Every structure is written in C-alpha cells, then in structure tokens.
Amino acid sequence: MKPGISIQMLLAVVAVLASSAALAQNDDFDSVEIIPHHVRGNVYYLEGRGGNIGVSLGENGVVLVDDQFAPLTDKIVAAVESISDADIRFVINTHVHGDHVGGNENLAARGVSVIAHDNVRLRLTQASSPIAARPVLTFPDSAMIQLDDEVIEIIKVPPAHTDGDSYVFFRNSDVLHLGDVFRTTGYGFIDTNNGGSAAGTIAALQLAIDLAGPDTIILPGHGMLSNADDVREFMDVIIEVEQRVSALIEQEMTLEQVLAAQPTADLDERWGDPERFLTGLYNSIAGM
Numbered sequence: 001m002k003p004g005i006s007i008q009m010l011l012a013v014v015a016v017l018a019s020s021a022a023l024a025q026n027d028d029f030d031s032v033e034i035i036p037h038h039v040r041g042n043v044y045y046l047e048g049r050g051g052n053i054g055v056s057l058g059e060n061g062v063v064l065v066d067d068q069f070a071p072l073t074d075k076i077v078a079a080v081e082s083i084s085d086a087d088i089r090f091v092i093n094t095h096v097h098g099d100h101v102g103g104n105e106n107l108a109a110r111g112v113s114v115i116a117h118d119n120v121r122l123r124l125t126q127a128s129s130p131i132a133a134r135p136v137l138t139f140p141d142s143a144m145i146q147l148d149d150e151v152i153e154i155i156k157v158p159p160a161h162t163d164g165d166s167y168v169f170f171r172n173s174d175v176l177h178l179g180d181v182f183r184t185t186g187y188g189f190i191d192t193n194n195g196g197s198a199a200g201t202i203a204a205l206q207l208a209i210d211l212a213g214p215d216t217i218i219l220p221g222h223g224m225l226s227n228a229d230d231v232r233e234f235m236d237v238i239i240e241v242e243q244r245v246s247a248l249i250e251q252e253m254t255l256e257q258v259l260a261a262q263p264t265a266d267l268d269e270r271w272g273d274p275e276r277f278l279t280g281l282y283n284s285i286a287g288m
C-alpha cells in the first residue's frame with residue numbers, strides 16, 4: 001500500500017469520526033424534552049438534561065433556579081411559556097457547574113438577570129467564561145427576591161459540593177431547592193477542585209434539615225422531590241462513609257488503596273458507583 005493512500009484513508013476516518021461525534025452531540029440535545037412538574041403553590045420544576053430547574057411563577061415575572069445547558073435554552077423558555085404568560089426576570093445559579101449555568105449567556109441576551117454567590121462569579125471569571133455568562137448580581141451571604149406572592153430567599157451554605165453553593169427557599173410555597181448538595185440519584189459529589197468540602201457537606205445538609213419544616217418539599221439538584229427525612233438519610237450515609245474513609249486515611253492508605261478496599265460495598269446497591277464520591281471525600285479529608 002502506498003503511504004499516500006493510507007494517510008488519505010486515515011484522514012477520512014478521522015473526518016467521519018469527528019462529524020459523527022458532532023452529530024451525536026447535537027442529537028443528544030435534540031432529543032431532550034423539558035418537562036414541567038408542579039411542586040406546590042407558585043413553584044414548579046423543569047426536568048430535562050442536567051440539574052433540576054426550579055421555577056417560581058408570578059404575574060409580574062418568573063424566577064428560575066439554574067438553567068441546564070446552552071443548547072436547551074429555547075426549549076426551557078418554551079416550557080416556561082407553556083405554564084406562564086410572564087417574562088423570565090431572574091435566574092439564580094445554585095453553583096458553578098456547567099449543567100446548572102450553561103444557559104446563563106442565552107438568558108442574559110433575553111434580558112434576564114443572573115444572580116449567584118460571589119464565588120460562582122469568581123470561578124466563572126477564572127474559567128474565562130464569556131462575560132455575559134457571569135452573574136451580574138452577587139452576594140456574600142444571602143439575598144432575597146420578593147416578586148408577586150413569593151418570597152425567595154437565597155442562602156449561602158458552607159462549602160459543600162463547591163464553595164459557591166446556595167439554597168433557594170421559596171418561603172410561601174414552602175419549597176427548598178438544595179442544588180447539588182443533595183441528590184437522590186446517587187452518592188454526593190464533593191468537588192474539591194471547585195472548593196467543595198466533606199465537613200462542609202455535612203454542615204450544609206444539617207442546615208437544610210434545620211431550615212425545613214415538617215411539610216417542606218425538598219427539590220434536589222438531581223433526582224426526585226423529597227423531604228427532610230430523605231436529606232437526613234443521605235447525610236447519614238455521607239457521615240458513615242466519611243468515618244470509614246477517615247479510618248483508612250489514618251492507616252496511610254493512598255486514594256487507589258482506598259478505592260480498592262471498597263469501603264462502600266454494602267451501600268453501592270442503593271447509591272451506585274462510589275468512585276467519584278470516594279475520590280472527593282478522600283481529597284477533602286486528606287487535604288489534597
């Protein structure tokens with residue numbers, strides 16, 4: 001075989017692979033449906049791809065909590081229009097991850113103001129995100145939006161999933177969005193690269209339990225509507241695994257050794273693949 005032909009063939013294969021990868025990515029978002037679910041009172045959530053989007057409806061405006069991925073913005077706006085005649089006025093980012101802030105730039109172009117903790121803006125800036133994708137309203141501790149019948153409290157929590165985590169409490173509807181500090185789809189994720197912390201995760205989950213009343217509906221970053229008992233169960237798992245991993249770190253085990261020891265073997269059937277959780281936990285406890 002002449003070398004020229006094999007290079008041509010190689011290039012053709014690369015081109016096909018590249019275009020099919022691009023197609024697969026577009027198809028991915030093309031097939032996503034944004035489904036509104038009523039939670040209680042003025043509050044809905046949108047299920048699509050990425051973090052659950054909280055929605056507060058009022059005559060004078062709609063407030064969103066997180067906005068998933070940029071290719072989904074038109075569908076997200078259409079889903080909001082299917083349940084409200086009012087414009088989207090604000091989007092609150094619970095934290096910096098791309099499946100929660102990906103629609104910021106598109107929404108900002110529609111005149112929506114993005115609100116988040118100072119650290120969300122700081123990390124988006126450090127990551128050189130487009131200026132229009134960064135929150136324009138930031139706060140160090142808490143903020144409040146009072147629009148129509150809802151009082152929306154945005155509360156910074158200890159560094160947990162990241163160092164910019166906020167809870168969003170729809171006071172009148174008694175619904176509490178916990179972002180990715182809480183999920184029902186698997187173990188938690190302590191993103192130490194974005195300032196997450198094991199001790200902070202436990203403190204933040206305790207705060208959620210303290211904030212919640214007996215009837216409060218908890219909206220997780222990923223997964224199903226829950227209540228304070230579900231958060232406590234999730235927190236207890238993290239406390240238990242934190243103790244197991246701490247004991248292994250005291251025996252000077254490396255991360256690889258901790259993973260090989262399968263310290264969550266009895267829990268994985270319920271909570272799934274533990275690798276990402278154990279890695280974050282290990283890095284946080286060992287101060288890596």
Ligand SMILES: [Zn+2]
Nearest residue numbers: 095097161180
């Ligand atoms: Zn996240």
